[in-house]
Amino acid sequence: MERNDQLRLGEKGAWLSIIAYIILASIKLLIAKIGHSEGLGADGLNNLTDVIASVAVLIGLRISRKPADHNHLYGHSRAESVASLVAAFIMISVGIQVIIGGIQNFFKDNIETPNWLTAWTALGSALAMYGVYRYNLKLGEKINSSSIKAVAYDNRSDALVSIGAFIGIAGTQFGIALLDVLTALAVGVLICKTAVGIFSEASHSLTDGFNEEMLAEIVTTIRKTPGVESIKEVKARMNGNQVLVEATVLVKPSLNVVESHNITENIEKNLRHMHMIESAIIHIEPLLNGD
Numbered sequence: 001m002e003r004n005d006q007l008r009l010g011e012k013g014a015w016l017s018i019i020a021y022i023i024l025a026s027i028k029l030l031i032a033k034i035g036h037s038e039g040l041g042a043d044g045l046n047n048l049t050d051v052i053a054s055v056a057v058l059i060g061l062r063i064s065r066k067p068a069d070h071n072h073l074y075g076h077s078r079a080e081s082v083a084s085l086v087a088a089f090i091m092i093s094v095g096i097q098v099i100i101g102g103i104q105n106f107f108k109d110n111i112e113t114p115n116w117l118t119a120w121t122a123l124g125s126a127l128a129m130y131g132v133y134r135y136n137l138k139l140g141e142k143i144n145s146s147s148i149k150a151v152a153y154d155n156r157s158d159a160l161v162s163i164g165a166f167i168g169i170a171g172t173q174f175g176i177a178l179l180d181v182l183t184a185l186a187v188g189v190l191i192c193k194t195a196v197g198i199f200s201e202a203s204h205s206l207t208d209g210f211n212e213e214m215l216a217e218i219v220t221t222i223r224k225t226p227g228v229e230s231i232k233e234v235k236a237r238m239n240g241n242q243v244l245v246e247a248t249v250l251v252k253p254s255l256n257v258v259e260s261h262n263i264t265e266n267i268e269k270n271l272r273h274m275h276m277i278e279s280a281i282i283h284i285e286p287l288l289n290g291d
Helices: 003-035 038-064 079-106 116-143 146-172 179-206 212-223 257-275
Strands: 230-239 242-251 279-286
Touching: 003 038, 003 116, 003 146, 038 079, 038 116, 038 146, 038 179, 079 146, 079 179, 116 146, 146 179, 212 230, 212 242, 212 257, 242 257, 257 279
Parallel strands: 242 279
Antiparallel strands: 230 242
C-alpha cells in the first residue's frame, strides 16, 4: 500500500473519532446539566479535548501527505508527531481544569445527586467509544500509523472514563454522594496521564529515539543477509510512521563493486519484506584483518 493511501485511510479514522466525540460530548454535557452529574460533565469535557486532539492528528496527517521539497528533503512525515504534541498540551490543560473543578465541588456544602439517566448515558457512551477504539486500533496496525494508534488508545481511555463515570453516578444512587465528584477528579487525572503518555511518545520520536527491540530485529535481519561478514554500525529513527535506517556493513575485500552492490540491494529487500522499511542507506566497507 502506498504511503499516501495509508494516510488517507488514517484520515478516515481521525474523522470517525471527531464525529463520535462531537456527538458524545454534546449529549454528555447536556444530560450532565439536566441530571446534575459532575462525573458525566467531566467526561463530556474530556471528549471535547479529544475533538481538538483528533483535529490536530487530522491536520498532521494532511501535512504528512505533502511530498518532499527543497527544504524538506525527507518529506513532511514528522508533522504527525508535532500534531501529537499539540494535542497533548491541549489535553493536559483541560485535565488540570477538570481537577480544579472537582476539588472545588468537593468542598461544596450541598452536592446534588445525579439521576439514572446520566448513568445510562455514560454506559452507552462507553460502548460506543469501545467500538471506535477497535476500529482505529485495527486501522492503525494496518497502516502502521503511530498517530492513529495514539487516537485508538485515547478512544480506549475514553471508554474506561465513561465506565468510571457510570460507576460513580450509580454509587450516588446508593447514598455515596461524593462518589460522583471523586469520579470527576479521577477523570481529570486520567486526562493528564493520557496527555503525558502522548507527549512522551511524540517527543521520543522527534528527538530520534527508537525502539531497542525493533533495532535488534533489524540488526539480525541485516546480519543474516548472504555476503554480510560483519556489522560495523546500525542506526534507525522514525520519520512519522516511516522507519529510516542507516547501516555500515563489512564484506569480503575481494568482492567487486557489482557484487557489493547486490548485497546492499538484498539487505534493502529483506528490510522491506521483514520490517516494511522503505528507506535504508547501506554503506559497504571491506573486512580487514583488524575488524
